Amino acid sequence: MSNAAARTLGNLPAEMTSFVGRRSELTATRKLLSSTRLLTLTGPGGVGKSRLGVRVAADVHRSFHDGVWLVDLAEINDGALLPLVIGTAFGLQDASKDPESRLADFVHDKQLLLVLDNCEHVVEATAKLLKNLLTAASGLRVLTTSRHVLGVEGEYVLSVPPLTLPALERGDRWADESEAVALFVERGAAALSGFSLTEENQDTIAQICRRVDGVPLAIELAAARLRAYSPEQILCRLSQTFQLLAAGPRSAPVRHQTLHDTLKWSYELCSRSEQMLWARLSVFAGGFGLRAVEEVCIGDPIASEDVFDLLGSLVDKSIVTTQREPLSPDARFRMLDTVREYGRERLVEHGEARELRLRHLDYFKKLAERGSVDYFSPREADWFREVGAERANIRSALELCVTHPEYARDALRIGTALRTYWIAPGFILEGYQWLRKSLALDREPTEARARALWAMSYIEILLGEVETGIGTMDQCRLLADQLDLLDLHTDLTLCASLAEFLRDDLEQALKIAEEGVAAGRIKGDPAITGEALFLATIMAFALNDPQAEMYGAEAVALHDEHGAQLWKAFVLWIMGLYWCREDKLGEATVNLHQAIDIFQLLNHNLGLACCLDGLACVAVAAEQPEHAAQLMGAAQTIWRTGPARLPYIYVRKTVVDDAERRTKTSLGQNKFEANFSEGAALPLETALTLAVNRTAKVSVSSAAERRSRRRETESTNLTRRESEVAELVAQGMRNKQIAESLVISPRTVDAHVEHILVKLGFHSRAQIANWVARRKTARPGSDARISAV
Structure with missing residues (x-):
């Protein structure tokens, strides 16, 4: 074949179906190809690596003087055949005793793009050949698709994600922006004439796409079923994914004719140890860390010291993907649900499913119970972050407990140990549900039940179910007396103080909180003492009691002594409001800025909303009404999805509502609403930056300056x-x-x-x-x- 023919034709196949989505991946791949000589597209089977590679190759063909050439390696099992197969694609028909050298001679003066598709099963041979070819030909660029990284020096790797899924928010044709939905509709229309996305079917189609993780192959197989079934029927049967999607197009390669075969293809390319790890990893939900794998997944043929390399190998093979958590130095891993389900089938075949679920339960029970030593310590923030990252796994462990009554006591222990996590915004109702279920299942008069009743009463009161919570407190007291668990009486002062607070008996709430502080000190429990000090501070503040300053200072000192963060942040917030009320805006600003730093570390949006409101009060006092209105709007965006009956809501209403009225009076209703809406539209990070930067200019002397100005005119x-x-x-x-x-x-x-x-x-x-x-x-x-x- 002449060079002219090569430049004109190449050998890229014509597209048989439309190409859907992938705008960002197309842009990234084209950009990388312009700056690197070897680019590998990786990802699990069926995610669309091959289709993306061919589309990019077609898009960039004008940049390659000697053409763009595609070689599919799927059917090659002997790596020694690679030079021959590639040479054949170039038209090199002469037999040679050294086909690799012949190939290198051919490409050494060419400017061409070589696309090698499906390299995973001949990785070593491919890597060796490409290293030699790239050394021999400076004008050669290579784009490969592989479930495994090649490991060639200079290789750039781009992970191909599933298609974008529809957003959870509702709205007119809200699913239109999803690539996954677009592909389903496109292929559905090809399968069933007249099929289209409508308001009636968009929710169902969106759920189908989510169920298969946006994997293009799975979506196409599901859409093909529209010839015989409605979208609702397809969705209902997706619990039998592999049976439903059993018949792909006959023209597809054997490995792609079923989703099951796609995954089987990857599985058979793994070593026995990799296969066993894949199967055992299926026990995790939503992701997992290295330490969890090393404890849960070991056992013949996998030793703990083998996990690091095996897990890395599964990442290279695109069975497992990596993800980075904010503020965490450790990588986390996950599997697509389709990959995980295949692994779960293999786990059942091996007869290890029950054992692995129990190991999983034991690991995450220990994580929850670690809170008893990590909470109210320098490790507190790390524990909160880890529990948050493992929320899906904890939920899975709890589901096992409540569906198998013999493990209900484990659920009691997990639910109780997570009390401080449950009371974070967004989780309190889930904590309530788990505790309610486990208490109903395990009614034996045990210490685990008594402590679960304490946690339950605390949560019920925070939910506003005060009388129910008081009843649960009574049950807890009776059982504590029966079991001689006298320390629980001290813990219950927290619940009792909160109950009186929400009953609007602030004096009694403060008295009980003070009793809790004293009892906590006698008990030698700094965590209970610290929480009680926070309650005393907030009660005294609400009562305009000057002791608020004293309690706040004691609370901060105690938290600093133990390195605790959560309640310190809330104390700093309430003290910020206290100093603002005392017209000491410098002190108020410092406290609120420190609280923001901690709440950001803990990813605690409710606390951040409290601080935004607090800084709005500072802005009002500093005669910055426009800024105050913006901060109130930013806070309101969080409050709309937050709790409505917690103690800080009471404080917000008594303090921030007054500041809001004053801001409206100063600005007028229309100007207030404009600034409020502007703040509400800001991303949280932008709002926090605005809040800190503006209020940082408030100095300690500003209060005296304002008083001086007021004396001149008052x-x-x-x-x-x-x-x-x-x-x-x-x-x-x-x-x-x-x-x-x-x-x-x-x-x-x-x-x-x-x-x-x-x-x-x-x-x-x-x-x-x-x-x-x-x-x-x-x-x-x-x-x-x-x-x-």
Whole structure:
């Protein structure tokens, strides 16, 4: 074949079906091909490596003077045949005793792209050949597709992901943006004339695509079934994935005729140890770490020291994929559900399914119970992150426990150990459900049940089920007395204080929290003491009790002593509000910024919302109403999906609502809403950066400066009626009493108080009282009324 013919024709096949999606992968592959000489597309079977490679090759063919050449290695089992097969594609028909040298001579002066498809079963031979060819031909570029990395020096690897899945949010034609849905619809229309995406079928199609992880081969096989079945029927049968998708097109290679055969093809290319590890890894849900594999998956023929290399090998073979978790130095791994299900079938065949599930349960029970020593310590943040990363595995372990009553006590222990994790936003209801199920299954009067009742009462009260929670507390006390578990009485003070708080009996809530602090110290339990100190701080703050400062300082000191983070962050938040109320904005800002740092470390969005609201209060006091409105909007985006009855919601309503009213008065409704909406639209990280950067400019001296400015104008700021109202506020009267004294309506008094706060730059009645007292001191001999123009 002449060079001219090569440049004109190459040997890329014509596409038989349309190419769907892959815009980002196409861009990335083209970019890499322009800068590297060997690029390998990796990924599991059926993910679309071959199709992507051929499409990219077609797109870039004009860049290669001597053409683009495709060689499919799928049917080659002997690596020694590689030079011959590739040479044949180039038209080298002469027999040679050294076909590799002949091939190298042919390509050494060519500028061409060689596409080698399906290299995984001849990796070593391919790697050796390509190394020699790339050395011999400076104008040669190679694009390979393989489930295994080749390991050639200079090789770049691009992992091909499944197609993008539809977003979970609903909306008109919300599934249109999904590549997976687009492929299903495209192939479905080819299988069934007139088929299209409609409002009626989009949810079902989206679920089908999610069920098969967006794997193109699986989607195409499922869509082909539209000839005989409706989308609803296909979805219902997807629990039998491999049986349903059993008949692929006859023209496809044997390994691609069924999804099962696609996975079998990969399985048979693995060593016995790799096969066993693949099967055992199927016990994990949602991902796993190296340490978990080393404990759960060992046993003949796999030793603990073998896991590192075997797992790496499965990554190279695209059976397992890697993923990086934010703030974690360790890699995590996962398998597509289709790959995992194939492994689970093999695990059952080996007779190891039950043993592996129990090992899995034991490992994640230990992780949960590690909280008893890691919580309230320098390891606390790492434990929270690890539990969060393993949430799917913990859920799987709990499912085993509640579906097999003989393991219900393990569920009690896991559910109790995770109390501090469950109370994080978004998880509290799940914790409630697991504890409820396990308590119903295991009613024996044991220590595990008693401690689970304590955790359950805590969660019920936080959910707003106060009376139910009190009833659970009573059960816990009775069982604790029966089993002589006296320390539980100390733990229950947390529940009792929260219950009184939510009953609006703040004085009693503070008293019980103080008892909890004392009892925790006697017990020698810093965790309970620290939580009780936080509760005492928040109760005292809500009561305008000056002891809030003392309790907050004690709490921060105790948390610092033990390296604890979670409750320290909440104490810093409430102290930020406290200092803001005291008009010490520098101290308020420092506390809130420190709290943000911790909440970001813990990935605790509810805490971040609290801090955004707190900094909004600082912005109001610092006379930055536009910034305050933006921060309130950013916080509201989180609150919309957050809990509604937790104690910090109470504080938010009593503090932030007042700041919001003042901001609206200052800006006007329209301007407030514009700034609020602007903040609500910001990504969380952007909002936090904005909050920290703006409020960082608030200095300790700013309060004195504002007071000085106010003194210059305050004597003429208030009307005579507002001055009268201010005097009565200073006397401790509530608005209803003021209305009766001045013979005006309570609503009028409300308006006067609001105007006084805005005019004087205050945000509490206590500040009005202090102002009145200062005025009297500054004007000796004045009468009880404040002079006003």
